[in-house]
Amino acid sequence: MSKQTLIVIGNGMVGHHFLEQFTRTPAAERFEILVFGEEKQLAYDRVHLSEYFAGSSHAELAMATADWYADNHIELRLNEPVTAVDRDNHIVTTPKGAYQYDELVLATGSYPFVPPIDGKDDANCFVYRTLADLDAIRASAAEARTGVVVGGGLLGLEAANALRSLGLQAHVVEFAPRLMPVQLDGDGGDLLRQKIEALGVQVHTEKATTAIVPGDAARLRMKFADDSHLDTDLIVFSAGIRPQDTLARACGLEVGERGGIVIDNRCTTSDPHIHAIGECALWNQRIFGLVAPGYTMARTLAAALNSDPQGAFSGADMSTKLKLLGVDVGSIGDAHGQTPGARNIRFHDEQAGHYRRMVVSQDGKTLLGAILVGDNSHYDTLLQYALNGITLPPNPEILILPEHQGGAPGLGADALPETASICSCHNVTKGDICGAIDAGCTDLGGVKAETKASTGCGGCAALLKKVVDSELEKRGVAVSTDLCEHFPYTRQELFHLVRVNGIRTFRGLLRQYGKGQGCDICKPTVGSILASCWNEHILATEHVPLQDTNDTFMANMQKNGTYSIVPRIPGGEITPDKLIVLGEVAKQYNLYTKITGGQRVDLFGATLSELPEIWEQLIAAGFETGHAYGKSLRTVKSCVGSTWCRYGVQDSVAMAIYLENRYKGLRAPHKIKMAVSGCTRECAEAQSKDIGVIATDKGWNLYVCGNGGMRPRHADLFATDLTDDQLIRAIDRVLMLYVRTADRLQRTSVWMENLEGGLDYLKQVVLEDSLGIGEELEQHMADLVGSYQCEWKTAVEDPEKRKRFREFVNAPSLKDPVQQWTSERGQRRPELEVASL
Amino acid sequence: MTTKTCWEAVCTVDDLVADCGIAVWTEDGPVAVFYLPHRLPALFAVSHTDPFTGSNVLARGITGDLDGEPVVASPLYKQHFSLRSGVCLEDASVRVRSYPVLLDGDRIRLAVPVRQPAAVAA
Numbered sequence: 001m002s003k004q005t006l007i008v009i010g011n012g013m014v015g016h017h018f019l020e021q022f023t024r025t026p027a028a029e030r031f032e033i034l035v036f037g038e039e040k041q042l043a044y045d046r047v048h049l050s051e052y053f054a055g056s057s058h059a060e061l062a063m064a065t066a067d068w069y070a071d072n073h074i075e076l077r078l079n080e081p082v083t084a085v086d087r088d089n090h091i092v093t094t095p096k097g098a099y100q101y102d103e104l105v106l107a108t109g110s111y112p113f114v115p116p117i118d119g120k121d122d123a124n125c126f127v128y129r130t131l132a133d134l135d136a137i138r139a140s141a142a143e144a145r146t147g148v149v150v151g152g153g154l155l156g157l158e159a160a161n162a163l164r165s166l167g168l169q170a171h172v173v174e175f176a177p178r179l180m181p182v183q184l185d186g187d188g189g190d191l192l193r194q195k196i197e198a199l200g201v202q203v204h205t206e207k208a209t210t211a212i213v214p215g216d217a218a219r220l221r222m223k224f225a226d227d228s229h230l231d232t233d234l235i236v237f238s239a240g241i242r243p244q245d246t247l248a249r250a251c252g253l254e255v256g257e258r259g260g261i262v263i264d265n266r267c268t269t270s271d272p273h274i275h276a277i278g279e280c281a282l283w284n285q286r287i288f289g290l291v292a293p294g295y296t297m298a299r300t301l302a303a304a305l306n307s308d309p310q311g312a313f314s315g316a317d318m319s320t321k322l323k324l325l326g327v328d329v330g331s332i333g334d335a336h337g338q339t340p341g342a343r344n345i346r347f348h349d350e351q352a353g354h355y356r357r358m359v360v361s362q363d364g365k366t367l368l369g370a371i372l373v374g375d376n377s378h379y380d381t382l383l384q385y386a387l388n389g390i391t392l393p394p395n396p397e398i399l400i401l402p403e404h405q406g407g408a409p410g411l412g413a414d415a416l417p418e419t420a421s422i423c424s425c426h427n428v429t430k431g432d433i434c435g436a437i438d439a440g441c442t443d444l445g446g447v448k449a450e451t452k453a454s455t456g457c458g459g460c461a462a463l464l465k466k467v468v469d470s471e472l473e474k475r476g477v478a479v480s481t482d483l484c485e486h487f488p489y490t491r492q493e494l495f496h497l498v499r500v501n502g503i504r505t506f507r508g509l510l511r512q513y514g515k516g517q518g519c520d521i522c523k524p525t526v527g528s529i530l531a532s533c534w535n536e537h538i539l540a541t542e543h544v545p546l547q548d549t550n551d552t553f554m555a556n557m558q559k560n561g562t563y564s565i566v567p568r569i570p571g572g573e574i575t576p577d578k579l580i581v582l583g584e585v586a587k588q589y590n591l592y593t594k595i596t597g598g599q600r601v602d603l604f605g606a607t608l609s610e611l612p613e614i615w616e617q618l619i620a621a622g623f624e625t626g627h628a629y630g631k632s633l634r635t636v637k638s639c640v641g642s643t644w645c646r647y648g649v650q651d652s653v654a655m656a657i658y659l660e661n662r663y664k665g666l667r668a669p670h671k672i673k674m675a676v677s678g679c680t681r682e683c684a685e686a687q688s689k690d691i692g693v694i695a696t697d698k699g700w701n702l703y704v705c706g707n708g709g710m711r712p713r714h715a716d717l718f719a720t721d722l723t724d725d726q727l728i729r730a731i732d733r734v735l736m737l738y739v740r741t742a743d744r745l746q747r748t749s750v751w752m753e754n755l756e757g758g759l760d761y762l763k764q765v766v767l768e769d770s771l772g773i774g775e776e777l778e779q780h781m782a783d784l785v786g787s788y789q790c791e792w793k794t795a796v797e798d799p800e801k802r803k804r805f806r807e808f809v810n811a812p813s814l815k816d817p818v819q820q821w822t823s824e825r826g827q828r829r830p831e832l833e834v835a836s837l
Numbered sequence: 838m839t840t841k842t843c844w845e846a847v848c849t850v851d852d853l854v855a856d857c858g859i860a861v862w863t864e865d866g867p868v869a870v871f872y873l874p875h876r877l878p879a880l881f882a883v884s885h886t887d888p889f890t891g892s893n894v895l896a897r898g899i900t901g902d903l904d905g906e907p908v909v910a911s912p913l914y915k916q917h918f919s920l921r922s923g924v925c926l927e928d929a930s931v932r933v934r935s936y937p938v939l940l941d942g943d944r945i946r947l948a949v950p951v952r953q954p955a956a957v958a959a
């Protein structure tokens with residue numbers, strides 16, 4: 001049987017999601033799939049569009065790669081808009097050709113509404129929807145000082161923030177008497193306005209723009225109905241969106257009065273072979289301007305094309321939780337209390353800048369809606385009450401009161417029904433999460449990978465963690481958080497105990513908080529905590545027994561019992577003289593020599609007793625230990641940067657050397673790697689490091705919690721255009737927080753993934769100092785930096801410490817007979833038969 | 838034929854490191870001697886050779902106790918060996934030789950088998 005053709009018009013978020021879902025179903029076998037996209041780029045994450053200004057590239061925002069399309073046998077034609085649909089003959093037309101379809105999917109999204117104002121087509125007037133729009137805004141902003149956003153809704157405020165980040169004085173002009181009129185009430189809108197104005201964005205409400213003409217003080221002048229005016233260099237319209245239904249109208253499909261392609265519960269239009277999903281679709285007289293409902297439609301349609309009766313589209317929740325210009329805003333359900341008989345409970349703290357409103361049913365038993373401004377910590381709980389119709393407590397106000405005023409802690413995960421939706425982006429319910437756990441997932445990471453929960457907008461991260469923890473506990477999987485049988489505490493708790501009680505030895509900690517003698521789990525962990533807190537020499541008598549062999553002998557044990565040596569070469573910069581010393585030492589001791597991935601040199605095959613002798617020579621030549629053996633900073637890799645490279649915009653080598661010297665020796669839960677690139681070409685691969693720094697022409701962009709190796713993770717963009725000082729301060733805080741709160745052997749990447757509140761939380765703590773511990777973290781780091789010593793230098797100078805480096809204490813000149821050597825490619829290597837002895 | 842042992846002096850108290858092992862060379866090859874001052878007895882000796890790799894490294898492992906049993910963890914692949922019996926806790930079929938130890942003045946002595954000198958022709 002020859003295959004039928006499925007054509008998808010629109011390669012946006014929902015169109016792509018549909019393809020992801022559909023290609024996994026049996027029906028996909030029956031179709032050739034052809035996709036047309038008007039934009040030049042492959043589908044990208046429009047929700048995070050603004051991150052493009054913060055440095056994210058299209059590749060980072062992309063929902064998939066061209067390879068994914070090829071692997072799934074989907075023909076993707078970008079930059080080729082469909083111009084007409086001929087329903088009678090099942091043909092779509094583009095400027096490049098005509099194509100036959102059997103089934104057609106319209107996923108054309110929406111377009112920004114631009115009010116019909118004279119002058120709106122000026123070259124410095126824009127909309128905010130696509131990467132191309134952002135490129136144009138950026139170009140115009142380069143020569144501009146001020147920018148106005150027309151429209152004070154959700155997207156308008158986001159656009160205003162973007163203008164601000166481009167260095168413009170930003171204004172918001174809103175027609176209604178308050179900001180976010182759809183989601184907020186008067187008090188909420190006023191509070192939001194105060195907060196936003198405090199950030200330097202000027203808000204003008206009740207302004208109707210009548211014309212845009214050339215300006216005096218700036219390129220343009222906006223004239224308002226009340227005869228006032230405002231001069232600005234550029235204008236961004238964000239006055240709402242309209243469903244993109246042009247094609248549908250032209251071919252006679254049923255559309256709504258105010259636009260939108262009419263669909264039924266299976267996402268099929270008035271033509272049985274044409275379907276519509278996403279923002280272009282009108283269901284039950286409603287348009288859904290959020291991505292989650294679009295995804296639900298995509299899943300519904302994928303099922304429908306498989307004649308699967310499951311999962312009819314039944315509307316979607318339009319609640320939103322956002323951080324706009326750093327201000328928390330939340331709106332749930334019937335926020336305006338339009339349900340007959342609805343009653344309001346309000347909490348308003350003008351001092352703290354918190355506003356919360358609950359809309360409850362007449363009988364006071366169910367939550368109909370809510371508004372939050374200034375603090376979203378109550379959002380998850382309220383949303384679950386509203387979505388699941390959970391009966392409110394008899395005194396519902398406790399849900400929005402601060403805890404010290406009798407407020408209740410959040411709704412426990414237990415109280416949620418199985419059907420409770422936890423992640424709306426990927427439609428994951430509590431039941432799905434339980435299913436994943438029953439199928440064998442034993443941690444948060446596993447559940448995320450299995451269900452995709454919390455991998456969309458990430459808003460549900462905290463709730464997801466609660467549910468996973470509580471379910472694991474219930475199943476007795478009760479991942480004991482005890483470090484080991486000797487300490488009934490987590491690493492984080494032990495860190496706290498050590499620090500607060502000023503405990504300086506393992507024995508002391510064991511006496512007070514543990515039992516038994518310790519083991520190879522708790523000893524190195526406590527050793528590392530003690531080092532992070534007090535920074536005493538790791539070979540101080542009390543600490544010797546705590547260290548892994550690599551730490552004890554300050555070298556990396558290889559499988560035949562010999563060691564490798566890695567001297568520090570900060571930033572990978574080395575003088576020829578020092579390089580010669582390395583060569584000479586390697587030659588003298590016949591060490592196998594290899595360049596590492598971290599831009600230094602690894603010398604293999606030294607015996608225990610040779611280590612101090614070798615280090616004496618290295619220290620004399622000015623080398624320091626490289627901590628390749630420690631759970632601590634390894635290297636700060638760098639590219640040559642602006643000194644040599646014609647693209648470089650900052651001196652990446654100098655910064656790398658500075659960072660390496662600052663953080664060398666810092667003991668951490670696991671190893672830490674860093675890199676600094678001199679421009680966005682990123683030759684130092686900073687985005688695969690725990691701490692990545694990339695130069696911009698204004699300063700440095702900071703990336704955190706990336707990882708290469710076994711579990712690669714792209715680092716998250718953390719802050720942009722930092723000065724040297726701001727950069728160091730942010731790194732100090734991030735690292736210290738990691739050192740204090742991570743689990744044993746937890747890399748920063750996993751730490752971040754398990755951090756309740758994720759990246760946003762980390763940003764709050766580090767950049768906004770929401771816990772008020774910023775200075776303490778910096779001070780702690782300063783203490784550690786100040787007490788740094790080269791461990792090897794101290795060790796070779798101390799005869800007692802050198803005693804430890806005797807291979808056999810009663811036979812100093814004996815060579816260990818199992819260490820047999822052979823040669824390969826001109827160097828020595830261990831004889832492999834050793835293992836079979 | 839019974840193996841004869843002798844109490845070979847291998848090192849002095851000054852060579853020991855609290856809660857750690859040191860390596861000595863004996864008539865019977867490399868041996869790791871451990872000193873755990875917070876237990877009684879405080880001295881243990883097992884072969885220095887890690888049976889999983891054949892490398893001489895056990896004295897450089899971390900000591901401790903698991904369920905009350907004194908152990909050393911191999912620094913290479915982290916298996917635990919009982920310091921009393923030499924049995925591997927992860928795989929009871931693997932065992933390293935253990936040696937009786939005693940403190941004689943400030944000397945540490947191990948009971949090691951001596952290879953029988955060839956019988957003197959009668």
Ligand SMILES: Cc1cc2nc3c(=O)[nH]c(=O)nc-3n(C[C@H](O)[C@H](O)[C@H](O)COP(=O)(O)OP(=O)(O)OC[C@H]3O[C@@H](n4cnc5c(N)ncnc54)[C@H](O)[C@@H]3O)c2cc1C
Pocket residue numbers: 009010011012013014015016036037038039046047048049050080081082083107108109110128129130155158244247277278279280288289290291292294
């Ligand atoms: C700045 C910004 C922030 C946002 N923030 C959030 C948020 O926080 N939460 C949230 O839920 N939602 C948010 N949204 C909304 C979200 O992005 C949309 O709901 C989502 O993108 C809708 O997906 P879609 O596929 O329906 O439309 P789109 O993503 O717009 O995709 C439609 C695609 O179809 C193409 N197309 C149109 N006509 C044709 C044609 N004739 N031929 C070929 N191709 C065509 C378009 O060029 C476009 O690429 C935000 C949107 C923006 C702009």
Ligand code: SF4
Pocket residue numbers: 639640641642645646647648649652677678679680681682683684
């Ligand atoms: S990252 Fe930029 S500055 Fe550094 S080497 Fe590459 S191109 Fe040059």
